[in-house]
Amino acid sequence: MTKAIMIQGAGSNVGKSILVAGIARAFRKRGLSVAPFKPQNMSNNAAVTTDGGEIGRAQALQALACGLEPRVDMNPVLLKPETDIGAQVIVQGQRVATMKARDYGKQKSKLLPPVLESFGRLATVHDLILIEGAGSPAEVNLRAGDIANMGFAEAADVPVVLIGDIDRGGVIAQMVGTHAVLPENDRTRIKGFAINKFRGDTTLFHDGMTMIAERTDWAPLGIVPWFADAWKLPAEDVMDIASRKGGTLKIAVPRLNRIANFDDLDPLSATPGVSVEIIPEGRPLPGDANLILIPGSKSTIADLAHFRAQGWDVDLLAHIRRGGHVLGVCGGYQMLGREIADPEGIEGAPSTVAGLGHLDIRTIMKPQKRLARSKAIHLATGETLDGYEIHIGETTGADCERAWLKIDGRAEGAATRNGQIKGCYLHGLFSGDGFRQGFLADLGQPVAAHDYAAGLEGTLDALAQHLKTHMDLDQFLALAEDV
Structure with missing residues (x-):
């Protein structure tokens, strides 16, 4: 029994x-x-x-x-x-x-x-x-x-x-x-x-x-x-998200009101030499960050308004002008574009809002949710990644022509010409040790190798x-x- x-x-x-x-x-x-x-x-x-x-x-x-x-x-x-x-x-x-x-x-x-x-x-x-x-x-x-x-x-x-x-x-x-x-x-x-x-x-x-x-x-x-x-174990409650000081490579993460699927941060926090700083409302994005990572959101349009209300849009622009890197994942990816349209009112009243404008992309919210465990290939290195997709919205635009991932044979993600700003819908990509180490090295500060899965076990x-x-x-x- x-x-x-x-x-x-x-x-x-x-x-x-x-x-x-x-x-x-x-x-x-x-x-x-x-x-x-x-x-x-x-x-x-x-x-x-x-x-x-x-x-x-x-x-x-x-x-x-x-x-x-x-x-x-x-x-x-x-x-x-x-x-x-x-x-x-x-x-x-x-x-x-x-x-x-x-x-x-x-x-x-x-x-x-x-x-x-x-x-x-x-x-x-x-x-x-x-x-x-x-x-x-x-x-x-x-x-x-x-x-x-x-x-x-x-x-x-x-x-x-x-x-x-x-x-x-x-x-x-x-x-x-x-x-x-x-x-x-x-x-x-x-x-x-x-x-x-x-x-x-x-x-x-x-x-x-x-x-x-x-x-x-x-x-x-x-x-x-x-x-x-x-x-070291993935947190579920948003109240358990905490900054983790681990080294000189700094990743700043604005804490969105409806932050979602923040497990993307766990492998970064566990990597020796990396500090992950969670920025609460009322505080500016730090000027010395190597990377600003805009995470997923359950309510992208509302969180975009919250982002602007903190003045983070101004801080982000200054970070980019200093040569800093930016990554948007899922909702954060949508925010980086020129426009987010929600004609059917999926996230609230029907609306179309201007995005942050750092990627030449446009997102249209649609009722059907994309929900899948996915195997991806990082096109620049050939690294294979195990991740997942969980989002509504379809994203298109000129910067999608510079997709940097391939999932099940289709292009995924977008990037600026110089690669300074990137976005994608794939969650869990930093769980791949080889990809994570290479991505962080591209920020200008190589870090030691770390077996994330073995660390969890x-x-x-x-x-x-x-x-x-x-x-x-x-x-x-x-x-x-x-x-």
């Missing part, structure tokens, strides 16, 4: 995704077939799956930890925020609607059947399913129709382990308070708890663990110290060992139940 157990958090961003990845790797090393599952996720950092859909980036990382290819069943409902009050709704990998939060709240219970269907398919082929909740079950005002936390746990009849984050303080109140506000049937579903992100001597919190256990009757599973190398192994040391994984597995 397949066993399953759900990890929920006493709050958002307590480290559930990383814990699931590490626990998955630990049990995989024991010889179990493990699969991740998150009923509902909210993220604009998506991964394209082998079966032609999209899921949250965290579930793709967890699949890697399990030794699996990512599949849509691992995250059957994905919400991709487009505005402060609305999001694109992805069900089993495909877009079904764009809804305001209030409307989604009324409709989400209708998504429970496909969620359970996906869970059932995973349960037929694996030994252990590690389920990740979203947010916190303590948000009892959202319990009706819930599919992300206790609503799913009840429907699938799975036990729960609750995670608290001691780094933000008040962890005893987090845990005991969650126990207090949950209805009895949800409260008894929680079988154990662990405390995450501890800094210092964990023995100093042993009394705290006892207090929580006495007040909740949940089994204590351990105190997990801060995992210092967590930054090594970090997952170290995370698994970290959890094996500090959590009672035997008891954790004993709490899992047949499904």
Whole structure:
């Protein structure tokens, strides 16, 4: 029989995704077939799956930890925020609607059947399913129709382990308070708890663990110290994007309001000799950057307006005049052109806006989304790249005649005559070690070679060992139940 157990958090961003990845790797090393599952996720950092859909980036990382290819069943409902009050709704990998939060709240219970269907398919082929909740079950005002936390746990009849984050303080109140506000049937579903992100001597919190256990009757599973190398793993939450000082080659990245698929930055941050600086609103783009990288966006036209509102368009022009390089990926590529047209109002009201004008290209937004895992060839070097495409819009223009990639036999990307400014739709291109090293060398500061994939695997192994040391994984597995 397949066993399953759900990890929920006493709050958002307590480290559930990383814990699931590490626990998955630990049990995989024991010889179990493990699969991740998150009923509902909210993220604009998506991964394209082998079966032609999209899921949250965290579930793709967890699949890697399990030794699996990512599949849509691992995250059957994905919400991709487009505005402060609305999001694109992805069900089993495909877009079904764009809804305001209030409307989604009324409709989400209708998504429970496909969620359970996906869970059932995973349960037929694996030994252990590690389920990740979203947010916190303590948000009892959202319990009706819930599919992300206790609503799913009840429907699938799975036990729960609750995670608290001691780094933000008040962890005893987090845990005991969650126990207090949950209805009895949800409260008894929680079988154990662990405390995450501890800094210092964990023995100093042993009394705290006892207090929580006495007040909740949940089994204590351990105190997990801060995992210092967590930054080496792809982040899913935009709040986890951070600058990384690593050397003299500086890449500046404007933090767009609706930044999407920012995993393009991870291989750059991991490369020795490279500093990646995330520029928040209100700060100018630095004058000493070797490269300004404009990332993807879930709302390109709105983020272009935000870009201009920060004065970044002026900073970018000055950077170009100094001879600095520019790369736009996906939405950033579209922004670099002369014009973006949205005649059907896909991103809002129908409109046509002027782009930044640094590439002689024009983009027309169209309803059909391009969603594919792609193999590309870098035309200048012949390097083969594994990446993915996830965008709406068709881009044409004179600078597309200087395409610098080829995907499945078709030209991709655009560049100025001198190659100083480039853009493309291919995400993940910097995961290719040879391409990344050559691209960075062309910026004028060669960097040391770095095996990015091996680094990821090594970090997952170290995370698994970290959890094996500090959590009672035997008891954790004993709490899992047949499904």
